[in-house]
Amino acid sequence: MEERMIEFLQAYGGAAYFLSLACNVVISVLGVVPSAFLTAANLTVFGFWPGFWVSFAGEAIGAVVSFVLYRKGLRRWSETTWLSHPKVKPLLHASGKEAFGLIFALRLLPFVPSGAVTFVAAIGRTSLSVFATASSLGKLPALWMEAYAVHQFLEAAWEGKLMLAVASIVLLWFVWRKIGQKAAG
Template identity: 50%
Template sequence: MQDWLVEVLVTYKEVAVVISLLVNILISIFGVIPSVFITAANLLVFGFWKGTFISFLGETIGAILSFWLYRKGFKRVVGNKLNKYPLVSKLLNTRGKDAFLLILSLRLLPFIPSGLVTFASAVGTVSLIVFLFASSIGKIPALLIEAYSVDQVTNWTTEGKLILSILSLVGLIYIIRNISKNQKENK
Protein backbone atom coordinates (compact mmCIF):
# COMPACT_ATOMS: atom_id res chain seq x y z
CA MET A 1 0.00 0.00 0.00
CA GLN A 2 2.81 2.37 0.93
CA ASP A 3 4.63 1.77 -2.37
CA TRP A 4 1.45 2.39 -4.34
CA LEU A 5 0.80 5.62 -2.46
CA VAL A 6 4.39 6.83 -2.97
CA GLU A 7 4.02 6.13 -6.68
CA VAL A 8 0.74 8.07 -6.85
CA LEU A 9 2.17 11.03 -4.90
CA VAL A 10 5.26 11.18 -7.12
CA THR A 11 3.25 10.78 -10.32
CA TYR A 12 0.78 13.52 -9.41
CA LYS A 13 3.20 15.83 -7.59
CA GLU A 14 1.12 18.94 -8.45
CA VAL A 15 -1.71 17.64 -6.24
CA ALA A 16 0.28 15.26 -4.02
CA VAL A 17 -0.50 17.15 -0.83
CA VAL A 18 -4.24 17.09 -1.58
CA ILE A 19 -4.12 13.36 -2.36
CA SER A 20 -2.23 12.68 0.85
CA LEU A 21 -4.75 14.69 2.89
CA LEU A 22 -7.69 12.90 1.26
CA VAL A 23 -6.21 9.47 1.93
CA ASN A 24 -5.54 10.43 5.54
CA ILE A 25 -9.11 11.71 5.92
CA LEU A 26 -10.51 8.45 4.52
CA ILE A 27 -8.35 6.43 6.91
CA SER A 28 -9.65 8.53 9.81
CA ILE A 29 -13.27 8.05 8.76
CA PHE A 30 -12.91 4.27 8.48
CA GLY A 31 -11.25 4.35 11.89
CA VAL A 32 -9.62 0.91 11.79
CA ILE A 33 -6.91 1.28 9.14
CA PRO A 34 -3.50 2.19 10.60
CA SER A 35 -2.13 5.49 9.31
CA VAL A 36 1.51 4.45 9.54
CA PHE A 37 1.75 3.64 5.82
CA ILE A 38 0.61 7.15 4.83
CA THR A 39 3.06 8.66 7.29
CA ALA A 40 5.82 6.57 5.69
CA ALA A 41 4.75 7.63 2.20
CA ASN A 42 4.65 11.29 3.23
CA LEU A 43 8.14 11.07 4.73
CA LEU A 44 9.54 9.41 1.61
CA VAL A 45 7.94 11.89 -0.80
CA PHE A 46 8.02 15.18 1.13
CA GLY A 47 10.90 14.71 3.57
CA PHE A 48 10.78 14.36 7.35
CA TRP A 49 9.38 17.69 8.54
CA LYS A 50 7.08 18.51 5.63
CA GLY A 51 5.85 14.88 5.53
CA THR A 52 5.20 14.88 9.27
CA PHE A 53 3.31 18.18 9.01
CA ILE A 54 1.17 16.89 6.12
CA SER A 55 0.41 13.72 8.10
CA PHE A 56 -0.51 15.82 11.15
CA LEU A 57 -2.77 18.04 9.06
CA GLY A 58 -4.46 15.05 7.40
CA GLU A 59 -5.00 13.25 10.71
CA THR A 60 -6.37 16.40 12.35
CA ILE A 61 -8.80 17.19 9.52
CA GLY A 62 -9.73 13.50 9.38
CA ALA A 63 -10.40 13.38 13.12
CA ILE A 64 -12.65 16.46 12.94
CA LEU A 65 -14.64 15.12 9.98
CA SER A 66 -14.87 11.67 11.59
CA PHE A 67 -16.06 13.21 14.86
CA TRP A 68 -18.77 15.13 13.03
CA LEU A 69 -19.87 12.12 10.95
CA TYR A 70 -19.85 9.75 13.93
CA ARG A 71 -21.83 12.23 16.00
CA LYS A 72 -24.43 12.64 13.24
CA GLY A 73 -24.66 8.93 12.48
CA PHE A 74 -24.11 7.09 15.74
CA LYS A 75 -24.75 9.31 18.76
CA ARG A 76 -28.46 8.59 19.16
CA VAL A 77 -28.21 4.89 18.42
CA VAL A 78 -25.04 3.98 20.30
CA GLY A 79 -25.25 6.51 23.11
CA ASN A 80 -28.51 5.13 24.44
CA LYS A 81 -27.27 1.54 24.40
CA LEU A 82 -23.96 2.33 26.11
CA ASN A 83 -25.62 4.26 28.94
CA LYS A 84 -26.57 0.89 30.47
CA TYR A 85 -22.93 0.37 31.45
CA PRO A 86 -21.86 2.63 34.36
CA LEU A 87 -18.14 2.91 33.51
CA VAL A 88 -18.75 3.53 29.82
CA SER A 89 -21.50 5.98 30.69
CA LYS A 90 -19.10 7.92 32.91
CA LEU A 91 -16.55 8.09 30.09
CA LEU A 92 -19.16 9.21 27.57
CA ASN A 93 -20.49 11.89 29.91
CA THR A 94 -17.13 13.51 30.63
CA ARG A 95 -17.08 17.21 29.76
CA GLY A 96 -14.86 20.27 29.77
CA LYS A 97 -11.41 20.05 31.33
CA ASP A 98 -11.82 16.37 32.26
CA ALA A 99 -12.79 15.47 28.68
CA PHE A 100 -9.87 17.52 27.34
CA LEU A 101 -7.37 15.74 29.58
CA LEU A 102 -8.85 12.30 28.86
CA ILE A 103 -8.75 12.77 25.07
CA LEU A 104 -5.26 14.27 25.26
CA SER A 105 -4.04 11.32 27.33
CA LEU A 106 -5.59 8.77 25.01
CA ARG A 107 -4.05 10.45 21.95
CA LEU A 108 -0.61 10.26 23.59
CA LEU A 109 -0.84 6.48 24.00
CA PRO A 110 0.34 4.83 20.79
CA PHE A 111 -1.52 1.56 21.37
CA ILE A 112 -4.97 3.17 21.65
CA PRO A 113 -6.59 3.21 18.19
CA SER A 114 -7.22 6.75 17.03
CA GLY A 115 -10.62 5.81 15.56
CA LEU A 116 -11.76 4.47 18.93
CA VAL A 117 -10.89 7.74 20.69
CA THR A 118 -12.73 9.72 18.02
CA PHE A 119 -15.77 7.42 18.11
CA ALA A 120 -16.04 7.48 21.93
CA SER A 121 -15.70 11.26 21.93
CA ALA A 122 -18.31 11.68 19.20
CA VAL A 123 -20.98 9.52 20.83
CA GLY A 124 -20.26 11.14 24.20
CA THR A 125 -20.97 14.64 25.40
CA VAL A 126 -17.64 16.30 24.59
CA SER A 127 -17.86 19.40 22.43
CA LEU A 128 -16.23 19.61 19.02
CA ILE A 129 -13.96 22.45 20.21
CA VAL A 130 -12.67 20.48 23.22
CA PHE A 131 -12.16 17.43 21.00
CA LEU A 132 -10.36 19.50 18.33
CA PHE A 133 -7.82 21.00 20.73
CA ALA A 134 -7.22 17.91 22.87
CA SER A 135 -6.96 15.64 19.86
CA SER A 136 -4.66 17.96 17.91
CA ILE A 137 -2.32 18.63 20.84
CA GLY A 138 -2.19 14.92 21.67
CA LYS A 139 -1.42 13.98 18.06
CA ILE A 140 1.74 16.10 17.93
CA PRO A 141 4.02 13.97 20.15
CA ALA A 142 2.40 10.72 19.02
CA LEU A 143 2.93 11.59 15.35
CA LEU A 144 6.50 12.76 15.95
CA ILE A 145 7.29 9.40 17.58
CA GLU A 146 5.59 7.56 14.72
CA ALA A 147 7.38 9.65 12.09
CA TYR A 148 10.76 9.18 13.77
CA SER A 149 10.23 5.42 14.04
CA VAL A 150 9.08 5.14 10.42
CA ASP A 151 12.01 7.28 9.26
CA GLN A 152 14.50 5.12 11.14
CA VAL A 153 12.99 1.89 9.82
CA THR A 154 12.74 3.06 6.19
CA ASN A 155 16.34 4.33 6.30
CA TRP A 156 17.41 1.06 7.95
CA THR A 157 19.43 2.78 10.70
CA THR A 158 20.59 1.10 13.90
CA GLU A 159 17.58 2.60 15.69
CA GLY A 160 15.31 1.30 12.92
CA LYS A 161 16.72 -2.20 13.29
CA LEU A 162 16.23 -1.97 17.05
CA ILE A 163 12.63 -0.78 16.61
CA LEU A 164 11.88 -3.67 14.24
CA SER A 165 13.56 -6.15 16.59
CA ILE A 166 11.50 -4.95 19.54
CA LEU A 167 8.27 -5.00 17.52
CA SER A 168 9.10 -8.50 16.29
CA LEU A 169 9.80 -9.69 19.83
CA VAL A 170 6.55 -8.19 21.12
CA GLY A 171 4.64 -9.79 18.22
CA LEU A 172 6.28 -13.15 18.88
CA ILE A 173 5.42 -12.99 22.59
CA TYR A 174 1.84 -12.08 21.73
CA ILE A 175 1.52 -15.02 19.32
CA ILE A 176 3.07 -17.48 21.78
CA ARG A 177 0.76 -16.30 24.59
CA ASN A 178 -2.31 -16.66 22.35
CA ILE A 179 -1.29 -20.14 21.25
CA SER A 180 -0.64 -21.13 24.86
CA LYS A 181 -3.96 -19.63 25.99
CA ASN A 182 -5.86 -21.45 23.22
CA GLN A 183 -4.19 -24.74 24.10
CA LYS A 184 -5.18 -24.35 27.76
CA GLU A 185 -8.79 -23.52 26.82
CA ASN A 186 -9.03 -26.54 24.52
CA LYS A 187 -7.94 -29.00 27.27
Template identity: 45%
Template structure:
Protein backbone atom coordinates in the same frame (compact mmCIF):
# COMPACT_ATOMS: atom_id res chain seq x y z
CA UNK B 1 3.86 0.54 -1.15
CA UNK B 2 1.07 1.50 -3.59
CA UNK B 3 0.35 4.82 -1.86
CA UNK B 4 3.98 5.77 -2.29
CA UNK B 5 3.84 4.89 -5.98
CA UNK B 6 0.61 6.86 -6.45
CA UNK B 7 2.07 9.94 -4.79
CA UNK B 8 5.60 9.87 -6.21
CA UNK B 9 4.76 10.95 -9.75
CA UNK B 10 2.39 13.74 -8.74
CA UNK B 11 3.06 17.45 -8.23
CA UNK B 12 3.52 18.39 -4.55
CA UNK B 13 0.03 19.81 -4.03
CA UNK B 14 -1.74 16.84 -5.67
CA UNK B 15 0.34 14.38 -3.65
CA UNK B 16 -0.49 16.34 -0.49
CA UNK B 17 -4.23 16.26 -1.25
CA UNK B 18 -4.11 12.51 -1.96
CA UNK B 19 -2.23 11.94 1.30
CA UNK B 20 -4.78 14.00 3.25
CA UNK B 21 -7.67 12.11 1.64
CA UNK B 22 -6.12 8.75 2.54
CA UNK B 23 -5.54 9.94 6.13
CA UNK B 24 -9.18 11.03 6.39
CA UNK B 25 -10.48 7.69 5.08
CA UNK B 26 -8.23 5.82 7.53
CA UNK B 27 -9.51 7.94 10.44
CA UNK B 28 -13.14 7.41 9.46
CA UNK B 29 -12.59 3.66 9.15
CA UNK B 30 -11.23 3.78 12.70
CA UNK B 31 -9.30 0.50 12.66
CA UNK B 32 -6.59 0.93 10.02
CA UNK B 33 -3.14 2.05 11.27
CA UNK B 34 -1.94 5.36 9.87
CA UNK B 35 1.76 4.54 10.17
CA UNK B 36 1.94 3.61 6.48
CA UNK B 37 0.70 7.06 5.45
CA UNK B 38 3.23 8.66 7.81
CA UNK B 39 5.96 6.54 6.23
CA UNK B 40 4.92 7.55 2.71
CA UNK B 41 4.76 11.21 3.72
CA UNK B 42 8.27 11.13 5.20
CA UNK B 43 9.72 9.37 2.17
CA UNK B 44 8.10 11.79 -0.28
CA UNK B 45 8.10 15.10 1.55
CA UNK B 46 11.01 14.73 3.98
CA UNK B 47 10.85 14.49 7.76
CA UNK B 48 9.52 17.96 8.58
CA UNK B 49 6.93 18.38 5.81
CA UNK B 50 5.94 14.70 6.04
CA UNK B 51 5.29 15.16 9.75
CA UNK B 52 3.31 18.36 9.14
CA UNK B 53 1.21 16.64 6.47
CA UNK B 54 0.63 13.58 8.66
CA UNK B 55 -0.43 15.78 11.59
CA UNK B 56 -2.80 17.77 9.41
CA UNK B 57 -4.25 14.59 7.88
CA UNK B 58 -4.80 12.93 11.22
CA UNK B 59 -6.33 16.08 12.70
CA UNK B 60 -8.74 16.53 9.78
CA UNK B 61 -9.57 12.83 9.82
CA UNK B 62 -10.27 12.83 13.55
CA UNK B 63 -12.56 15.86 13.33
CA UNK B 64 -14.48 14.56 10.31
CA UNK B 65 -14.91 11.13 11.86
CA UNK B 66 -15.99 12.78 15.14
CA UNK B 67 -18.69 14.71 13.27
CA UNK B 68 -19.81 11.62 11.32
CA UNK B 69 -19.81 9.42 14.42
CA UNK B 70 -21.75 12.01 16.38
CA UNK B 71 -24.42 12.38 13.68
CA UNK B 72 -24.71 8.72 12.80
CA UNK B 73 -24.17 6.97 16.09
CA UNK B 74 -26.16 9.21 18.40
CA UNK B 75 -29.30 7.69 16.89
CA UNK B 76 -27.96 4.20 17.64
CA UNK B 77 -26.83 4.97 21.21
CA UNK B 78 -29.47 2.75 22.78
CA UNK B 79 -28.51 -0.17 20.56
CA UNK B 80 -24.76 0.06 21.09
CA UNK B 81 -23.50 -1.31 24.38
CA UNK B 82 -20.75 0.08 26.51
CA UNK B 83 -17.12 0.18 25.42
CA UNK B 84 -15.65 -2.45 27.68
CA UNK B 85 -11.98 -2.70 28.46
CA UNK B 86 -11.12 0.99 28.66
CA UNK B 87 -12.41 2.67 31.80
CA UNK B 88 -11.26 6.08 30.57
CA UNK B 89 -13.33 5.65 27.40
CA UNK B 90 -16.39 4.81 29.50
CA UNK B 91 -15.73 7.89 31.62
CA UNK B 92 -15.34 10.07 28.52
CA UNK B 93 -18.86 9.26 27.40
CA UNK B 94 -20.32 11.10 30.40
CA UNK B 95 -18.05 14.15 30.45
CA UNK B 96 -18.16 17.68 29.14
CA UNK B 97 -16.13 20.88 29.18
CA UNK B 98 -12.55 20.93 30.43
CA UNK B 99 -12.80 17.41 31.83
CA UNK B 100 -13.68 16.03 28.36
CA UNK B 101 -10.91 18.13 26.78
CA UNK B 102 -8.27 16.76 29.17
CA UNK B 103 -9.57 13.19 28.85
CA UNK B 104 -9.35 13.26 25.03
CA UNK B 105 -5.87 14.76 25.31
CA UNK B 106 -4.73 12.04 27.73
CA UNK B 107 -6.27 9.26 25.64
CA UNK B 108 -4.53 10.55 22.52
CA UNK B 109 -1.24 10.50 24.42
CA UNK B 110 -1.86 6.96 25.67
CA UNK B 111 -0.27 4.73 23.02
CA UNK B 112 -2.56 1.72 23.42
CA UNK B 113 -5.93 3.49 23.29
CA UNK B 114 -7.33 2.82 19.80
CA UNK B 115 -7.82 6.12 18.00
CA UNK B 116 -11.18 5.10 16.54
CA UNK B 117 -12.54 4.19 19.97
CA UNK B 118 -11.37 7.49 21.45
CA UNK B 119 -13.19 9.35 18.67
CA UNK B 120 -16.28 7.16 19.08
CA UNK B 121 -16.43 7.72 22.84
CA UNK B 122 -15.85 11.45 22.41
CA UNK B 123 -18.69 11.62 19.89
CA UNK B 124 -21.04 10.34 22.63
CA UNK B 125 -19.74 12.86 25.15
CA UNK B 126 -20.80 16.46 25.47
CA UNK B 127 -17.47 17.83 24.21
CA UNK B 128 -17.77 20.42 21.45
CA UNK B 129 -16.29 19.93 18.01
CA UNK B 130 -13.67 22.68 18.42
CA UNK B 131 -12.62 21.44 21.85
CA UNK B 132 -12.33 17.91 20.46
CA UNK B 133 -10.30 19.14 17.48
CA UNK B 134 -7.87 21.03 19.71
CA UNK B 135 -7.40 18.32 22.36
CA UNK B 136 -7.19 15.52 19.79
CA UNK B 137 -4.60 17.33 17.67
CA UNK B 138 -2.47 18.40 20.65
CA UNK B 139 -2.57 14.83 21.97
CA UNK B 140 -1.65 13.34 18.59
CA UNK B 141 1.48 15.44 18.08
CA UNK B 142 3.77 13.55 20.51
CA UNK B 143 2.61 10.19 19.15
CA UNK B 144 3.17 11.35 15.57
CA UNK B 145 6.64 12.65 16.47
CA UNK B 146 7.57 9.23 17.84
CA UNK B 147 5.99 7.47 14.86
CA UNK B 148 7.70 9.77 12.34
CA UNK B 149 11.09 9.44 14.04
CA UNK B 150 10.72 5.65 14.13
CA UNK B 151 9.73 5.50 10.46
CA UNK B 152 12.58 7.85 9.52
CA UNK B 153 15.04 5.64 11.40
CA UNK B 154 13.76 2.38 9.88
CA UNK B 155 13.87 3.85 6.38
CA UNK B 156 17.59 4.46 6.91
CA UNK B 157 18.22 0.80 7.77
CA UNK B 158 19.56 -1.70 5.28
CA UNK B 159 16.93 -3.83 3.56
CA UNK B 160 17.60 -7.02 5.53
CA UNK B 161 17.09 -5.18 8.82
CA UNK B 162 13.87 -3.62 7.54
CA UNK B 163 12.65 -7.09 6.53
CA UNK B 164 13.60 -8.52 9.93
CA UNK B 165 11.71 -5.71 11.69
CA UNK B 166 8.65 -6.29 9.47
CA UNK B 167 8.69 -10.03 10.20
CA UNK B 168 9.05 -9.37 13.92
CA UNK B 169 6.17 -6.85 13.86
CA UNK B 170 3.95 -9.28 11.92
CA UNK B 171 4.78 -12.13 14.33
CA UNK B 172 4.07 -9.89 17.33
CA UNK B 173 0.75 -8.83 15.77
CA UNK B 174 -0.27 -12.44 15.13
CA UNK B 175 0.68 -13.46 18.67
CA UNK B 176 -1.28 -10.53 20.10
CA UNK B 177 -4.31 -11.42 17.98
CA UNK B 178 -4.30 -15.04 19.14
CA UNK B 179 -3.65 -14.05 22.75
CA UNK B 180 -6.62 -11.64 22.81
CA UNK B 181 -8.86 -14.12 20.97
CA UNK B 182 -8.00 -16.88 23.44
CA UNK B 183 -8.57 -14.49 26.34
CA UNK B 184 -12.02 -13.52 25.03
CA UNK B 185 -13.01 -17.18 24.66
CA UNK B 186 -12.13 -17.81 28.33
CA UNK B 187 -14.52 -15.10 29.48
Protein backbone atom coordinates in the same frame (compact mmCIF):
# COMPACT_ATOMS: atom_id res chain seq x y z
CA MET C 1 0.51 -0.84 0.48
CA GLU C 2 3.11 1.75 1.39
CA GLU C 3 4.85 1.39 -2.00
CA ARG C 4 1.58 1.92 -3.86
CA MET C 5 0.85 5.02 -1.80
CA ILE C 6 4.34 6.38 -2.53
CA GLU C 7 3.83 5.81 -6.28
CA PHE C 8 0.36 7.38 -6.08
CA LEU C 9 1.61 10.51 -4.31
CA GLN C 10 4.66 10.87 -6.57
CA ALA C 11 2.47 10.65 -9.66
CA TYR C 12 0.47 13.75 -8.68
CA GLY C 13 3.28 16.19 -7.84
CA GLY C 14 1.95 19.35 -6.17
CA ALA C 15 -1.51 17.86 -5.65
CA ALA C 16 0.07 15.09 -3.56
CA TYR C 17 -0.28 17.17 -0.39
CA PHE C 18 -4.04 17.46 -0.85
CA LEU C 19 -4.39 13.80 -1.86
CA SER C 20 -2.50 12.74 1.27
CA LEU C 21 -4.84 14.88 3.39
CA ALA C 22 -7.85 13.30 1.68
CA CYS C 23 -6.49 9.78 2.24
CA ASN C 24 -5.97 10.59 5.93
CA VAL C 25 -9.57 11.81 6.22
CA VAL C 26 -10.84 8.57 4.67
CA ILE C 27 -8.66 6.49 7.02
CA SER C 28 -9.97 8.47 10.00
CA VAL C 29 -13.60 8.10 8.99
CA LEU C 30 -13.18 4.35 8.51
CA GLY C 31 -11.78 4.24 12.03
CA VAL C 32 -10.09 0.84 11.79
CA VAL C 33 -7.39 1.30 9.14
CA PRO C 34 -3.95 2.10 10.60
CA SER C 35 -2.35 5.21 9.14
CA ALA C 36 1.30 4.17 9.58
CA PHE C 37 1.61 3.23 5.88
CA LEU C 38 0.46 6.74 4.90
CA THR C 39 2.87 8.32 7.39
CA ALA C 40 5.68 6.25 5.87
CA ALA C 41 4.66 7.33 2.36
CA ASN C 42 4.50 10.99 3.41
CA LEU C 43 7.97 10.79 4.96
CA THR C 44 9.36 9.16 1.83
CA VAL C 45 7.72 11.51 -0.66
CA PHE C 46 7.94 14.82 1.18
CA GLY C 47 10.89 14.31 3.56
CA PHE C 48 10.80 13.98 7.35
CA TRP C 49 9.46 17.34 8.56
CA PRO C 50 7.16 18.17 5.63
CA GLY C 51 5.90 14.55 5.72
CA PHE C 52 5.35 14.79 9.46
CA TRP C 53 3.33 18.02 9.14
CA VAL C 54 1.25 16.67 6.25
CA SER C 55 0.49 13.54 8.29
CA PHE C 56 -0.36 15.64 11.35
CA ALA C 57 -2.67 17.95 9.39
CA GLY C 58 -4.35 14.97 7.75
CA GLU C 59 -4.90 13.19 11.04
CA ALA C 60 -6.17 16.34 12.76
CA ILE C 61 -8.58 17.17 9.92
CA GLY C 62 -9.61 13.52 9.67
CA ALA C 63 -10.40 13.36 13.39
CA VAL C 64 -12.59 16.47 13.18
CA VAL C 65 -14.42 15.24 10.07
CA SER C 66 -14.95 11.85 11.73
CA PHE C 67 -16.22 13.49 14.92
CA VAL C 68 -18.78 15.53 12.98
CA LEU C 69 -19.94 12.57 10.88
CA TYR C 70 -20.12 10.23 13.88
CA ARG C 71 -22.04 12.84 15.88
CA LYS C 72 -24.58 13.33 13.08
CA GLY C 73 -25.02 9.73 12.05
CA LEU C 74 -24.17 7.43 14.94
CA ARG C 75 -25.59 9.04 18.05
CA ARG C 76 -28.32 6.41 18.22
CA TRP C 77 -25.59 3.87 19.07
CA SER C 78 -25.09 5.58 22.41
CA GLU C 79 -27.56 3.11 23.89
CA THR C 80 -25.49 0.01 23.03
CA THR C 81 -24.29 -2.18 25.90
CA TRP C 82 -20.55 -1.85 25.27
CA LEU C 83 -20.87 1.87 25.95
CA SER C 84 -21.91 1.05 29.51
CA HIS C 85 -18.49 -0.50 30.15
CA PRO C 86 -16.78 1.26 33.09
CA LYS C 87 -13.74 2.21 30.98
CA VAL C 88 -15.90 3.92 28.34
CA LYS C 89 -18.27 5.86 30.61
CA PRO C 90 -15.80 8.56 31.74
CA LEU C 91 -15.23 9.82 28.19
CA LEU C 92 -18.86 9.34 27.20
CA HIS C 93 -20.07 11.59 30.04
CA ALA C 94 -17.14 14.03 30.11
CA SER C 95 -17.26 17.62 28.99
CA GLY C 96 -15.04 20.69 29.22
CA LYS C 97 -11.67 20.29 30.94
CA GLU C 98 -12.35 16.68 31.90
CA ALA C 99 -13.06 15.71 28.28
CA PHE C 100 -10.01 17.64 27.13
CA GLY C 101 -7.76 15.77 29.56
CA LEU C 102 -9.17 12.36 28.70
CA ILE C 103 -8.96 12.87 24.93
CA PHE C 104 -5.47 14.35 25.16
CA ALA C 105 -4.25 11.43 27.28
CA LEU C 106 -5.88 8.80 25.06
CA ARG C 107 -4.32 10.34 21.94
CA LEU C 108 -0.89 10.00 23.54
CA LEU C 109 -1.31 6.24 23.95
CA PRO C 110 -0.46 4.44 20.70
CA PHE C 111 -2.40 1.27 21.56
CA VAL C 112 -5.75 3.03 22.06
CA PRO C 113 -7.71 2.93 18.78
CA SER C 114 -8.13 6.46 17.49
CA GLY C 115 -11.48 5.66 15.90
CA ALA C 116 -12.89 4.42 19.20
CA VAL C 117 -11.85 7.62 21.02
CA THR C 118 -13.41 9.74 18.28
CA PHE C 119 -16.61 7.68 18.26
CA VAL C 120 -17.14 7.78 22.03
CA ALA C 121 -16.35 11.50 22.23
CA ALA C 122 -18.70 12.22 19.31
CA ILE C 123 -21.70 10.46 20.80
CA GLY C 124 -20.94 11.81 24.26
CA ARG C 125 -21.03 15.32 25.67
CA THR C 126 -17.72 16.59 24.30
CA SER C 127 -17.92 19.78 22.24
CA LEU C 128 -16.31 19.94 18.81
CA SER C 129 -13.86 22.66 19.89
CA VAL C 130 -12.68 20.70 22.94
CA PHE C 131 -12.35 17.54 20.87
CA ALA C 132 -10.46 19.23 18.02
CA THR C 133 -8.00 20.95 20.36
CA ALA C 134 -7.34 17.97 22.65
CA SER C 135 -7.16 15.50 19.78
CA SER C 136 -4.73 17.61 17.77
CA LEU C 137 -2.47 18.42 20.70
CA GLY C 138 -2.44 14.76 21.77
CA LYS C 139 -1.61 13.62 18.26
CA LEU C 140 1.49 15.82 18.01
CA PRO C 141 3.80 13.78 20.26
CA ALA C 142 2.21 10.47 19.31
CA LEU C 143 2.63 11.15 15.59
CA TRP C 144 6.17 12.42 16.12
CA MET C 145 7.06 9.10 17.80
CA GLU C 146 5.39 7.17 14.98
CA ALA C 147 7.11 9.25 12.30
CA TYR C 148 10.49 8.90 13.99
CA ALA C 149 10.09 5.12 14.33
CA VAL C 150 8.95 4.79 10.70
CA HIS C 151 11.82 7.01 9.53
CA GLN C 152 14.36 4.94 11.45
CA PHE C 153 12.87 1.74 10.01
CA LEU C 154 13.00 3.13 6.47
CA GLU C 155 16.64 4.16 6.96
CA ALA C 156 17.68 0.82 8.51
CA ALA C 157 19.76 -1.69 6.59
CA TRP C 158 18.12 -4.95 5.55
CA GLU C 159 19.72 -6.75 8.50
CA GLY C 160 17.97 -4.44 10.97
CA LYS C 161 14.66 -4.89 9.18
CA LEU C 162 15.11 -8.67 9.27
CA MET C 163 15.86 -8.61 13.01
CA LEU C 164 12.80 -6.45 13.63
CA ALA C 165 10.60 -8.77 11.54
CA VAL C 166 11.82 -11.85 13.43
CA ALA C 167 11.33 -10.11 16.78
CA SER C 168 7.81 -9.07 15.75
CA ILE C 169 6.90 -12.61 14.70
CA VAL C 170 8.21 -14.03 17.97
CA LEU C 171 6.30 -11.41 19.98
CA LEU C 172 3.09 -12.06 18.04
CA TRP C 173 3.48 -15.82 18.56
CA PHE C 174 4.03 -15.28 22.30
CA VAL C 175 0.96 -13.05 22.62
CA TRP C 176 -1.17 -15.44 20.54
CA ARG C 177 -0.09 -18.33 22.76
CA LYS C 178 -0.92 -16.38 25.95
CA ILE C 179 -4.36 -15.49 24.59
CA GLY C 180 -4.96 -19.15 23.72
CA GLN C 181 -3.92 -20.24 27.23
CA LYS C 182 -6.30 -17.73 28.85
CA ALA C 183 -9.17 -18.85 26.63
CA ALA C 184 -8.53 -22.54 27.42
CA GLY C 185 -8.02 -22.03 31.16
